[in-house]
Amino acid sequence: MTSENIDGGKALIRSLEKEGxxxxxxxxxxAILPVYDPIIDSTIRHILVRHExxxxxxxxxxxxxxxxxxxxxxxxxxxxxxxxxxLCDAYLDSIPLVVITGQVPxxxxxxxxxxxxxxxxxxxxxxxxxxxxxxxxxxxxxxxEAFHIATTGRPGPVLIDLPKDIVDPNSxxxxxxxxxxPEMDLPGYKPEKDIDFSGIEKxxxxxxxxxxxxxxxxxxxxxxxxAEALRELVEITGIxxxxxxxxxxxxxxxxxxxxxxxxxxxxxxxxxxxxxxxxLVALGARFDDRVTGKVDGFAPDAKIIxxxxxxxxxxxxxxxxxxxxxxxxxxxxAMVDLLRQQDATQTDRSEWKSTISGWQERFPxxxxxSEPGSRLKPQYVLExxxxxxxxxxxxxxxxxxxxxxxxxxxxxxxxxxxxxxxxLGTMGFSIPAAIGAxxxxxxxMVWAVDxxxxxxxxxxxxxxxxxxxxxxKVALLNNSYLGMxxxxxxxxxxxxxxxxxxxxDVPNYKAWxxxxxxxxxxxxxxxxxxxxxxxxxxxxxxxxxxxxRTAPEERVYPMVPAGKDxxxxxxxxxxxxxxx
Amino acid sequence: MKKTQGNYTILVITVENKxxxxxxxxxxxxxxxxxxxxxxxxxxxxxxxxxITVDLDIELEGVSLDQIINQLDxxxxxxxxxxxxxxxxxxxxxxxxxxxxxxxxxxxLVDHLDKVGGKVLNIGTESMMLSLVETSSVIDDFESFxxxxxIVELQxxxxxxxxxx
Ligand SMILES: Cc1ncc(C[n+]2csc(CCOP(=O)(O)OP(=O)(O)O)c2C)c(N)n1
Ligand SMILES: [Mg+2]
Numbered sequence: 001m002t003s004e005n006i007d008g009g010k011a012l013i014r015s016l017e018k019e020g021x022x023x024x025x026x027x028x029x030x031a032i033l034p035v036y037d038p039i040i041d042s043t044i045r046h047i048l049v050r051h052e053x054x055x056x057x058x059x060x061x062x063x064x065x066x067x068x069x070x071x072x073x074x075x076x077x078x079x080x081x082x083x084x085x086x087l088c089d090a091y092l093d094s095i096p097l098v099v100i101t102g103q104v105p106x107x108x109x110x111x112x113x114x115x116x117x118x119x120x121x122x123x124x125x126x127x128x129x130x131x132x133x134x135x136x137x138x139x140x141x142x143x144x145e146a147f148h149i150a151t152t153g154r155p156g157p158v159l160i161d162l163p164k165d166i167v168d169p170n171s172x173x174x175x176x177x178x179x180x181x182p183e184m185d186l187p188g189y190k191p192e193k194d195i196d197f198s199g200i201e202k203x204x205x206x207x208x209x210x211x212x213x214x215x216x217x218x219x220x221x222x223x224x225x226x227a228e229a230l231r232e233l234v235e236i237t238g239i240x241x242x243x244x245x246x247x248x249x250x251x252x253x254x255x256x257x258x259x260x261x262x263x264x265x266x267x268x269x270x271x272x273x274x275x276x277x278x279x280l281v282a283l284g285a286r287f288d289d290r291v292t293g294k295v296d297g298f299a300p301d302a303k304i305i306x307x308x309x310x311x312x313x314x315x316x317x318x319x320x321x322x323x324x325x326x327x328x329x330x331x332x333x334a335m336v337d338l339l340r341q342q343d344a345t346q347t348d349r350s351e352w353k354s355t356i357s358g359w360q361e362r363f364p365x366x367x368x369x370s371e372p373g374s375r376l377k378p379q380y381v382l383e384x385x386x387x388x389x390x391x392x393x394x395x396x397x398x399x400x401x402x403x404x405x406x407x408x409x410x411x412x413x414x415x416x417x418x419x420x421x422x423x424l425g426t427m428g429f430s431i432p433a434a435i436g437a438x439x440x441x442x443x444x445m446v447w448a449v450d451x452x453x454x455x456x457x458x459x460x461x462x463x464x465x466x467x468x469x470x471x472x473k474v475a476l477l478n479n480s481y482l483g484m485x486x487x488x489x490x491x492x493x494x495x496x497x498x499x500x501x502x503x504x505d506v507p508n509y510k511a512w513x514x515x516x517x518x519x520x521x522x523x524x525x526x527x528x529x530x531x532x533x534x535x536x537x538x539x540x541x542x543x544x545x546x547x548x549r550t551a552p553e554e555r556v557y558p559m560v561p562a563g564k565d566x567x568x569x570x571x572x573x574x575x576x577x578x579x580x
Numbered sequence: 581m582k583k584t585q586g587n588y589t590i591l592v593i594t595v596e597n598k599x600x601x602x603x604x605x606x607x608x609x610x611x612x613x614x615x616x617x618x619x620x621x622x623x624x625x626x627x628x629x630x631x632i633t634v635d636l637d638i639e640l641e642g643v644s645l646d647q648i649i650n651q652l653d654x655x656x657x658x659x660x661x662x663x664x665x666x667x668x669x670x671x672x673x674x675x676x677x678x679x680x681x682x683x684x685x686x687x688x689l690v691d692h693l694d695k696v697g698g699k700v701l702n703i704g705t706e707s708m709m710l711s712l713v714e715t716s717s718v719i720d721d722f723e724s725f726x727x728x729x730x731i732v733e734l735q736x737x738x739x740x741x742x743x744x745x
Contacts, residue, residue: 124607187596312653
């Protein structure tokens with residue numbers, strides 16, 4: 001093999017191309033400059049963002065919607081710190097990302113050089129792994145390792161910190177012999193697990209004999225591309241399913257066995273069925289405190305089967321009766337095989353089924369229609385949006401009340417159509433995430449559902465959407481408040497509202513949207529809602545922002561108050577007198 | 581003060597011998613508010629790997645040891661990790677110590693040192709430097725005995741351990 005001498009910057013871009021990277025999100029600066037030069041000649045599309053946080057969230061949205069790793073590249077110092085939030089977000093939601101940061105030259109590291117920060121130190125706790133590259137020759141191998149680590153096992157973000165002198169063609173340190181297929185050197189990384197079949201037998205036996213079982217589905221099902229396998233498992237067992245905030249769409253909401261979202265703002269039936277179950281089959285779920293409520297009081301009669309790719313999740317919160325460490329899809333397929341062989345008669349669960357349908361009848365999601373002349377009901381807006389957009393629409397949400405209402409009122413019938421910040425709860429997530437999702441799915445309609453507080457954190461990325469021609473649609477549920485915090489003050493702080501009012505009239509969202517090259521629409525009354533949505537749906541050449549003026553006093557129901565167990569679920573006033 | 585015996589956990593971690601690895605390992609303890617009592621790190625018979633021996637107080641308030649082990653195992657640079665059962669392992673620690681010792685006190689001191697198998701490394705006009713390789717509990721005892729003389733400077737390595745045969 002003839003050896004080829006190239007510089008580190010070119011080697012980086014070529015390594016990314018070899019990994020199949022089609023698009024990356026970023027913003028250049030001093031330390032990363034040498035890597036931006038070869039981008040001009042690369043097949044990779046680079047999307048120039050307006051803030052590095054946007055680059056990270058776009059890469060996340062892209063990864064969540066496509067299943068491919070998201071790639072972002074930024075410079076050193078303030079750019080690296082700007083992307084820490086998306087790294088942490090991706091870490092908590094197990095999203096495969098590869099983030100490349102510039103760094104000051106090797107000799108300047110540790111001298112408080114201009115725009116130096118300890119990027120690998122800062123991001124150690126929020127990445128699956130990070131690398132500080134000290135030798136240009138290592139670049140091809142490290143890029144390969146980074147993608148391997150980000151996408152295998154439990155996925156997550158990986159950061160590569162690149163000192164300037166190893167990528168700068170003017171520096172002798174940047175020279176390397178290009179290696180086409182470097183060998184990875186990861187002796188401590190073993191993502192493949194041998195599945196324990198005795199665990200699967202035990203699990204199947206518990207499933208067959210349980211009287212009140214519930215499948216508790218987490219985001220791991222989506223990561224494992226296991227939605228189809230899950231559907232088979234559900235259909236041969238006839239067991240009801242709850243899908244957590246991270247798993248919405250992993251099992252179709254329209255299916256008769258789907259109970260929807262559990263948790264702090266889950267619907268009554270999803271929450272209560274888990275609480276009263278005698279068996280919870282947790283598949284790729286991590287017993288998050290927003291799902292369990294007070295752990296001591298969580299599902300007290302339930303045996304637990306816990307399937308997860310990450311051994312550190314098993315038993316972290318609740319000790320399982322059967323633990324299976326492995327890829328969810330493989331485990332589910334093995335369960336299905338075994339169930340088919342057994343052909344055993346199932347336990348009679350007719351009583352449990354009628355209990356569940358009783359809850360569904362008495363405690364549906366509900367809200368009161370708005371009074372004429374008063375502000376819109378956010379739930380109504382979401383119902384309209386759900387009904388008037390294509391079935392495979394991708395929805396990205398921000399964080400707050402609007403997020404919970406979207407998860408509740410949307411009907412997710414396809415995997416990878418719901419994108420949100422679950423673990424970190426990052427305000428400002430939706431617009432950049434929606435842009436990333438649209439980049440990965442140019443033919444699908446992508447809506448961001450945002451709050452007014454969130455919008456003001458990352459709206460500038462709509463400029464990116466205009467300039468880069470990535471048209472998305474934004475449904476702004478504008479209640480003039482940091483609504484979720486307002487709700488807590490309303491319910492738990494005696495309506496003492498502290499620092500939650502944003503403004504009724506500034507900014508002018510319509511004008512702001514227009515100034516960013518988008519179409520801006522303001523909607524005040526319910527009759528205008530369908531019309532505005534239809535208009536937005538028709539606009540394909542630019543982004544659209546609809547400022548829906550929603551009611552500030554509206555609360556998200558049901559709600560399990562923080563620190564309480566799930567049997568303390570608070571239902572809307574109209575359901576308070578219902579028999580529990 | 582005599583420390584209680586057997587009240588500890590030893591973790592043995594094989595890691596890649598690279599920069600930053602110790603920070604990743606120790607960072608995981610610090611993030612959880614777990615104090616490391618002692619830590620020994622050195623390359624193994626294979627230069628590309630190091631062996632870290634971590635000595636932890638057993639009372640990890642509200643923190644599960646299994647979970648710490650699982651999370652450490654997730655670190656990409658950690659090749660192998662396990663907890664050693666003190667009853668099933670042989671452990672040693674090295675202490676070097678400088679104690680105040682007038683000429684008149686030295687015989688008695690050396691007598692005691694011989695009994696525990698220690699060595700005299702260096703002799704000054706008013707002090708002596710001693711070393712002792714023993715189990716940590718024997719070293720604890722000897723250290724408290726020496727404190728009667730006056731300890732000038734002391735360094736212990738922390739436990740290192742191997743499985744019993
Ligand atoms: C970056 C960040 N800061 C603060 C919070 C705390 N927080 C959670 S929801 C929320 C209010 C969000 O307001 P808005 O975007 O208007 O949504 P709403 O709840 O009104 O629908 C706040 C401040 C957060 N999640 N993220
Ligand atoms: Mg708001």
